[in-house]
Amino acid sequence: MLKPVRQHGFTLIELMVALVIGLVLMLGLTTFLINNIRNNSDTLKAIRLNQEMRSTMMLMSRELRRAGYWASTASATNPFQTMTTSTAGCVLYSYDRWSTASATVPDNVKYGFLQASGAVYMRSSGSSYSCTPGANNVWEAVTDDAVVNITALSFAPDSASGTIAITLAGELKNASEVKQALTETVMLENGPLTFN
Numbered sequence: 001m002l003k004p005v006r007q008h009g010f011t012l013i014e015l016m017v018a019l020v021i022g023l024v025l026m027l028g029l030t031t032f033l034i035n036n037i038r039n040n041s042d043t044l045k046a047i048r049l050n051q052e053m054r055s056t057m058m059l060m061s062r063e064l065r066r067a068g069y070w071a072s073t074a075s076a077t078n079p080f081q082t083m084t085t086s087t088a089g090c091v092l093y094s095y096d097r098w099s100t101a102s103a104t105v106p107d108n109v110k111y112g113f114l115q116a117s118g119a120v121y122m123r124s125s126g127s128s129y130s131c132t133p134g135a136n137n138v139w140e141a142v143t144d145d146a147v148v149n150i151t152a153l154s155f156a157p158d159s160a161s162g163t164i165a166i167t168l169a170g171e172l173k174n175a176s177e178v179k180q181a182l183t184e185t186v187m188l189e190n191g192p193l194t195f196n
Contacts, residue, residue: 085195123139
């Protein structure tokens with residue numbers, strides 16, 4: 001006849017060792033998850049800044065490619081051929097947007113980009129044509145100053161090659177350690193332009 005085997009449970013020491021091992025594993029897993037979440041957050045911040053900066057750069061480069069366009073085939077001097085970059089962080093230009101072949105530059109086709117107060121602005125209208133916003137010189141924000149702080153914007157024309165180099169630098173408003181700088185050289189297709 002078989003003798004019944006007496007079953008034994010875990011001793012207190014075995015339970016304590018198992019509990020400590022489980023806690024160490026949980027601590028390691030929690031640390032891994034927290035680091036992963038932090039890295040994902042940093043990546044999302046960098047992506048957000050990159051997206052804001054690249055869309056601004058794309059808008060500026062597309063607009064500047066239009067500078068100097070004139071619909072006239074006359075041999076007269078192109079009234080749209082002047083681009084002003086003499087003020088730091090600002091460029092002023094014009095083009096024959098409505099293809100009127102006008103011999104003068106009307107106020108409604110004078111454009112520009114300006115860096116001020118941590119944002120990039122685009123000139124939309126006005127009778128005063130300068131890098132100073134005012135009642136007669138309307139500038140609209142291109143970047144969202146609640147998201148990104150634009151720290152630098154510069155325009156470096158090269159009349160020999162017919163290009164202009166745009167440099168844009170910025171940082172996230174709520175995470176200034178996330179920074180980015182972009183440089184793009186734009187071919188001015190309607191040249192030759194006169195720079196001042």
